[in-house]
Amino acid sequence: MxxxxxxxxTAAVLxxxxxxxxxxxxxxxxxxxxxxxxxxxxxxxxxxxNGILLFALCVVAVLGIAVVRPAALAYPxxxxxxxxxxxxxxxxxxxxxxxxxxxxxRGPGARPAAVDYFLGVRLxxxxxxxxxxxxxxxxxxxxxxxxxxxxxxxxxxEQGSLSERMILYQVMFFVYIANFFxxxxxxxxxxxxxxxxxxxxxVWGDLVLVPFFYSLPGHVLIDVREPLGTGQALLSTGVFLLxxxxxxxxxxxxxxxxxxxxxxxxxxxxxxxxxxxLVSGFWGIGRKLNYTGEFLVYAAWTSLCGTSSPLPxxxxxxxxxxxxxxxxxxxxxxxxxxxxxWDRYCRRxxxxxxxxxY
Numbered sequence: 001m002x003x004x005x006x007x008x009x010t011a012a013v014l015x016x017x018x019x020x021x022x023x024x025x026x027x028x029x030x031x032x033x034x035x036x037x038x039x040x041x042x043x044x045x046x047x048x049x050n051g052i053l054l055f056a057l058c059v060v061a062v063l064g065i066a067v068v069r070p071a072a073l074a075y076p077x078x079x080x081x082x083x084x085x086x087x088x089x090x091x092x093x094x095x096x097x098x099x100x101x102x103x104x105x106r107g108p109g110a111r112p113a114a115v116d117y118f119l120g121v122r123l124x125x126x127x128x129x130x131x132x133x134x135x136x137x138x139x140x141x142x143x144x145x146x147x148x149x150x151x152x153x154x155x156x157x158e159q160g161s162l163s164e165r166m167i168l169y170q171v172m173f174f175v176y177i178a179n180f181f182x183x184x185x186x187x188x189x190x191x192x193x194x195x196x197x198x199x200x201x202x203v204w205g206d207l208v209l210v211p212f213f214y215s216l217p218g219h220v221l222i223d224v225r226e227p228l229g230t231g232q233a234l235l236s237t238g239v240f241l242l243x244x245x246x247x248x249x250x251x252x253x254x255x256x257x258x259x260x261x262x263x264x265x266x267x268x269x270x271x272x273x274x275x276x277x278l279v280s281g282f283w284g285i286g287r288k289l290n291y292t293g294e295f296l297v298y299a300a301w302t303s304l305c306g307t308s309s310p311l312p313x314x315x316x317x318x319x320x321x322x323x324x325x326x327x328x329x330x331x332x333x334x335x336x337x338x339x340x341x342w343d344r345y346c347r348r349x350x351x352x353x354x355x356x357x358y
């Protein structure tokens with residue numbers, strides 16, 4: 001019993017320190033300011049975009065630990081159960097605080113407390129001037145990065161070197177996460193940040209689902225010893241590059257159109273229905289190709305696991321279900337927002353996720 005309690009206490013301390021350091025970094029590190037999407041009252045939230053600097057400092061810290069005490073990097077993957085319990089308990093407690101704080105500021109609401117607890121009450125809750133919803137992406141993705149690094153460290157310590165599969169997996173994931181922070185401003189115009197209230201659903205998704213579940217392929221790769229053939233390497237890399245191009249390209253095109261309106265896409269002036277719905281570039285081919293691109297990215301590095309276990313394939317399977325659900329949800333919301341204009345857009349851009357199929 002005492003060793004279990006000790007492991008849990010250590011995990012709780014490390015988890016708290018991890019969140020605290022990222023919070024202080026978000027609060028204090030320099031970064032340019034950007035305005036979010038217009039709110040219902042016409043105002044805009046302002047955000048300090050220092051995520052790329054925070055991530056870079058975390059990478060430097062990881063490199064330093066790798067030189068001084070490499071075994072420490074294997075801690076997350078070797079003690080993931082204790083960290084998993086701590087992250088879940090923390091999410092439950094934070095959601096209770098968010099519920100109490102939101103209901104106090106809003107007063108009694110029409111929705112049941114259970115619904116407010118799950119979905120949240122306030123749109124932009126803050127602590128010490130930091131927008132908590134935007135902040136939550138940082139421990140989410142940096143935590144995922146640390147779990148993946150931990151998988152590589154565990155393999156290196158156990159087998160004496162990293163497999164080609166693990167190296168390629170780490171490179172792909174690093175590019176994906178680093179690019180997220182480089183393009184952090186784009187997050188300000190996603191549905192989650194603009195419209196979702198901050199409750200247990202988003203807290204748990206950021207602190208538990210993303211770092212613990214999305215790192216499953218890395219956990220499995222620790223014990224995969226089958227050599228990586230040239231064909232498999234080229235196929236996985238090709239699917240990753242295609243997915244990354246579509247994912248990042250589609251999001252970038254929409255962001256530039258929202259910010260500038262009169263922009264160029266693929267060398268031509270951007271075209272839009274009534275100046276509101278973009279029909280150039282990827283958005284003239286499919287209504288949600290950004291989801292398709294991200295799915296391909298995850299499928300690419302998951303394929304490196306081969307047939308050693310079905311577990312890592314739960315991640316792309318989950319994303320396929322999630323993205324279809326999100327695409328249909330987005331369609332309902334856009335139809336309610338744009339009305340007949342959305343019907344015209346759907347007639348012009350017939351396919352949603354897979355051109356000529358769906």
